[in-house]
Amino acid sequence: MxxxxxxxxxxxxxxxxxxxxxxxxxxxxxxxxxxxxxxxxxxxxxxxxxxxxxxxxxxxxxxxxxxxxxxxxxxxxxxxxxxxxxxxxxxxxxxxxxxxxxxxxxxxxxxxxxxxxxxxxxxxxxxxxxxxxxxxxxxxxxxxxxxxxxxxxxxxxxxxxxxxxxxxxxxxxxxxxxxxxxxxxxxxxxxxxxxxxxxxxxxxxxxxxxxxxxxxxxxxxxxxxxxxxxxxxxxxxxxxxxxxxxxxxxxxxxxxxxxxxxxxxxxxxxxxxxxxxxxxxxxxxAFHLTSLSLNRSGPLAEGEPVHHGFRAQTAVLCGRDTVQVTMEEGIGLDLGEAEQWLAARGCEVTSNPYLVKAAMPEGEKLVLFPDGRILVQGTQDPARATALCGAYLTGMRAAAILR
Ligand SMILES: [Zn+2]
Structure with a gap:
């Protein structure tokens, strides 16, 4: 300005x-x-x-x-x-x-x-x-x-x-x-x-x-x-x-x-x-993922594998056959890690500096953002979206995020 x-x-x-x-x-x-x-x-x-x-x-x-x-x-x-x-x-x-x-x-x-x-x-x-x-x-x-x-x-x-x-x-x-x-x-x-x-x-x-x-x-x-x-x-x-x-x-x-x-x-x-x-x-x-260990309470810490880290809170996006699933508070996604992890699980993966997209063999797509949000495209069913996140992301290392 x-x-x-x-x-x-x-x-x-x-x-x-x-x-x-x-x-x-x-x-x-x-x-x-x-x-x-x-x-x-x-x-x-x-x-x-x-x-x-x-x-x-x-x-x-x-x-x-x-x-x-x-x-x-x-x-x-x-x-x-x-x-x-x-x-x-x-x-x-x-x-x-x-x-x-x-x-x-x-x-x-x-x-x-x-x-x-x-x-x-x-x-x-x-x-x-x-x-x-x-x-x-x-x-x-x-x-x-x-x-x-x-x-x-x-x-x-x-x-x-x-x-x-x-x-x-x-x-x-x-x-x-x-x-x-x-x-x-x-x-x-x-x-x-x-x-x-x-x-x-x-x-x-x-x-x-x-x-x-x-x-x-x-x-x-x-x-x-x-x-x-x-x-x-x-x-x-x-x-x-x-x-x-x-x-x-x-x-x-x-x-x-x-x-x-x-x-x-x-x-x-x-x-x-x-x-x-x-x-x-x-x-x-807002775009910065830290590699430092942050002092946070909660079930997930940076570098720890994702197990039950998905918040039940989901949102069906207007105008889109899409459900948004959110990681637990304070947990981000390491895009480099996610890209390799999903490719190794049979997904067709593309990325840019801001997000990773993965087409799953089931037909739906996951779009992962560093702030811990995952768009599940191809469904309007929050239960299916959360299940797909669980099936494909469980075990992947999480990243702590500065908010
Ligand atoms: Zn009022």
Whole structure:
């Protein structure tokens, strides 16, 4: 990110945005000092990330747990055929493109799931959360933890030709849990997997979210749209309804007024003077497997063979015939070890610096990430996915991981 005292490389880069009176030069300065967290870098997330980078938001942090496949290219605007051929993690491929689009901002890419354990760190230094996720559990987690810190959640969802969007602001509106209930299950909901999706519907919702985020981040908060907007681009219809106020009895949004007053100040002063070097270091740590012995409690230690190291916690990924299985907390996967181990067990193995893919004789594929996640492709059955992990990975040496 460019320091305030440094001259920009292209002084007119943002000229059309600063000529837009509601943003102006002062709004642009605020954007350049702001940080935004984009969770999920699929169709919505990639478009949101591009909008934020081109607008000059100073720190764009992208989190995604998946990698680029050919079926993404129809709508995920930051990716190309080469990314799919290399099976690059979406966060990594997106960061490469974003740095080509705008070399004056900082891009912080994380190949991770968002969990209770890391959501606090991911929100550190952020002024807004943009929703590019595909599931209610992640959205509820981000809404809750953001609200507790005075950080708004810009919700977006798309399926088929339909989309919806809402700006949930601590102290001003209800939180996501008050709007959709606390159920984390997406079963029964239409998804890209069941009814498909067209790219213009994605771009429409991303535009709605990005415009609201620009208002918030440039300090023009009075301009925020206070409605839940939904519509259908194919059978053209748009509906708008007022967002409810914070609920008195809700421990998330009812108590968010104080957090909003603490954290939601209009001049982004919380992030002024943010240590850019620290942010870079933490990005590297996200990919770093340590060879040191770490003092951890729990049944598995670094270098110890995997026996019962799989957490029962699994997630069926939207839009994919895929189940995600997670290793026990603090346990990573050594990709070099995994590559040799799986090849020796009859799998067809390919790899890049970020993941190992193994086609098993049974027909399913395992995709292993260093942060201890395994995508089992070709099934939607969590029990079968966990059994396959057990059958193929038991005995392999685990790696401790820095989190
Ligand atoms: Zn609430």
């Amino acid at each position: 460019r320091k305030p005292e440094e001259q920009p490389r292209w002084p007119d880069r943002y000229s059309r945005q600063t000529r837009f009176a509601p943003i102006g030069e002062s709004g642009q300065r605020r954007l350049e000092q702001a940080g935004v967290l984009i969770v999920g870098c699929g169709a919505l997330g990639a478009s949101l990330a591009q909008h934020m980078a081109r607008a000059g938001v100073g720190l764009v942090r992208i989190v995604d747990r998946d990698y680029v496949e050919p079926s993404n290219l129809q709508r995920q605007v930051l990716f190309d055929e080469q990314d799919a051929l290399e099976s690059l993690p979406k966060a990594v491929a997106a960061a490469r493109k974003l740095r080509l689009i705008n070399g004056e901002i900082e891009v912080d890419a994380r190949v991770q799931d968002v969990t209770n354990a890391n959501v606090g760190e991911l929100l550190e230094g952020m002024d807004a959360v943009l929703d590019g996720t595909d599931n209610a559990a992640a959205r509820l987690l981000l809404s809750e933890h953001g609200f507790r810190r005075g950080i708004p959640f810009f919700y977006g969802g798309v399926a088929g030709s339909q989309g919806m969007s809402a700006s949930l602001v601590p102290g001003a509106t209800a939180c996501l849990r008050c709007l959709i209930g606390g159920g984390e299950s997406d079963s029964g909901a239409d998804t890209c997997d069941t009814i498909g999706v067209i790219a213009p519907a994605v771009e429409w919702v991303a535009a709605l979210q990005a415009a609201e985020a620009l208002k918030w981040l440039s300090g023009r908060r009075e301009a925020l749209r206070r409605t839940w907007l939904s519509g259908d681009l194919w059978h053209f219809r748009v509906r708008e309804s007022a967002l409810p106020s914070p609920a008195q009895g809700c421990d998330i949004c009812g108590g968010a007024q104080a957090a909003a007053e603490r954290g939601g100040d209009a001049d982004n002063s919380r992030i002024r003077g943010r240590n850019a070097k620290g942010a870079r270091d933490s990005r590297q740590a």
